[in-house]
Amino acid sequence: MKTDLPQSFRRLEYRPPVYTFDQVELDIALDPARTIVKSRIDVLPGKGFVAGAPLVLVGQDLEFVSLRINGDAHRHFELTPETLSIHSLPNEGKDPFILEIISICVPEKNTTLMGLYVSNGNFFTQCEAEGFRKITYFLDRPDVMARYRVTLQAREAQCPVLLSNGNLLKTEKLPNGWHSATWEDPFPKPSYLFALVAGKLECIEETITTSSGAKKLLQIWVEPHDLKKTRHAMDSLIASIHWDEKRFGLELDLERFMIVAVSDFNMGAMENKGLNVFNTKFVLAQPETATDADFANIESVVAHEYFHNWTGNRVTCQDWFQLSLKEGLTVFRDQEFSADQMGSESGRAVKRIEDVRLLRQMQFPEDAGPMAHPIRPDEYQEINNFYTVTVYEKGSEVVRMYQTLLGREGFRKGMDLYFKRHDGQAVTCDDFLAAMADANHRDLTQFKNWYSQAGTPRVKVQEHYDATKKQYQLTLSQSCAPSPGQPDKKPFHIPLKIRLITSGNEQVEKLLELTEPEQSWTFDNISERPVLSINRDFSAPIQLEFDQSEADLLTLFSGDDDPFSRWEAGQKLAMQMILGNRLPDAKLIEAYRTLLMDPQLDPAFKELALTLPAETYLYEQCKSVDPQQIFTARRAFRKEIAKQLQLEWAALYQQNQTPGPFKPDAVSAGKRALKNLALSMLLEADPKTWAPMAVNQYQTADNMTDRYAALSALVIHGAKEANECLADFFNRFANDALVIDKWFALQSSRPPVEGLELTLSDVKHLREHPAFKLNNPNRARSVIHAFCANNPASFHQPDGSGYAFWVESVLALDAINPQVAARLARALDRWRLFAEPYQSKMKAALEQVAACQTLSPDVREVIGKALG
């Protein structure tokens, strides 16, 4: 009988490998229908060696052909669908030996996009986390680090380009139109960093000189028709290389560094050693086809993958529970890089606000839901489900807190010690913390709770001002709600930047360290009741419980010198009013007006300050969510801002034009953002009057930011001109897959509009559209995820029709690509937070998916935890 209890992996069950690999030689004859992989491996006893133990390799969807040890056929082995166990090793495994294996895989049938697969006729691999086992039998775990020499063979006409990690050693012509290329990577690496790419690709290249004076070859490989869209990625790569030298003293260690773009990819991009593989979405850009957001995302993803070369590759993870060791740290590094690229202090602040907004919109719900996990999880069923906003974005906030506590210099000392101790090793989050602590002679024991406990801490603020004593007392208490498997929480070490704002000149600015459940601070010589500015720059990833008066919030919103806190005060005011079903009052409208008209303020900041909190963030503030009510209240609030400030919006629209050729820099992008918010607000106020101006912008735009913003304003506000522009957009960009993704996503994420049919009926038509492809992740996400995850008011219908669509889509996707299906499966995570009738209908939908007998482990884990 088959038990269907899913298998769990536990962090504390880590055991060092019994055997390890030194040198790995791969010989791969590429054929879409039958790729032959020969491996030749030097095997040695590992850290966990036990004499006589079998060598247990893993393999998936492989056809086994043969096995040799030290050159001789070896018969003592056992095959299961997922393992190859080899017994009777020479001298009980105590002596090194040479293992040779031949196996076969079928790239053209591989729709999971893990392992070796075909996309648009070219070959690609994706090995993180556990894809290498779909290429050959191996010790597919990150603490086995080996040096690789790889020979690729293919038909030259079909695959003129053959790439792998490291340096190119030689190329050869072979009989029958075949050819080969041999690559050698001088740095030991885990199998998840292996990559090969083969096919009809072309590149742009550049030679640069790094800090030590070494020359390096940089290449960006794409399909020939995309060559003209690679400049921005190349510029971003060069900027990243220079930044890492300057900020962290880290230099590129290979003679050659390559980026390859692929249109079928599960994630954003992958940091394979010297051969980064990217979703086309994060490489290709030119002004006519990519928005400012696309340009910024490309810059940050290129930087992220490049930065992994040190934080991830040179120092890697001992096991997958340590994922945040490389991801949290590398996200922190890419955020700091992007902030520096903004070119000004106010630009840095804008980047910080954007990052916090994303964290709160995406990660806070995760941290309060059934999949909540510490940044270092203790248990998983499918590691692919743990590439989460918690591991990445909260992980980055945790790294940022070291810098806040230790200062920039202290943080740099910690990084230097981390590399000094661990270069070439596979290590843990504890090792990182120890390096930070030791380099700064600090005891960071309590800081470990950020790694072990899930949930967003809540910090309650109580203040008291004594006018006679001129004394201000601040009391902070912390708590953290239970999360799965963690009923009780220990106090966190929370750095809180504060400032006491008064009209006098005794400005008190301090970094408080909250470590106890409750702590008080007294400030003397405070001449008047101060307004408290707290968690400035979002110094800790917490929720504040603070009944600050609307008057104080208005004071902060009108003039806090910390841009984050200023923005935050505005968000809080708007949030309280929306949740209280109120419209903005006269004072808030005046504050908005003053801010919008302030010539000193950055347009990008104005745009953020006038963008309302997302619906999903508002949900988290409720005990019982009525999604239609929240949508209606938020939209009414927006309409009021639009109407009351209509003259200002019109003026801002004119003032923030960016004449001349398109430039993607932060200042120009900020102006476009504000101008396009103004356009959207004008249509919100009065679509009939302003739609022609949007149509005009749509037609005359010389860049995608402006064209898409105009189209989007027409669609979102239900303008009658929308359909004609949508049709024009499709025809104009029919040959550009990434732009067609935008066309699908815009329609799928249209919120409800009075007088129009529900978006779901459009979505069902889009799914039947000839250009829709379920097996291309970008396209599938542009319709299905855009609707189920990014369009809450359309998705959450009281009749449950959105959930029925979700059930069908999860099941259809799961049969093709479990990773993409499992992401979609998470759209119902927060079902317990919803009011009736939503809650029961969401539960029923989850149960319907759970009842499917053939679910992948990926989807099974997500659904099981949601219902558990």
Ligand code: PHE
């Ligand atoms: N390691 C990649 C990154 O963060 C993400 C990734 C994970 C890509 C798994 C593919 C598969 O940069």
Ligand code: ZN
């Ligand atoms: Zn990463």
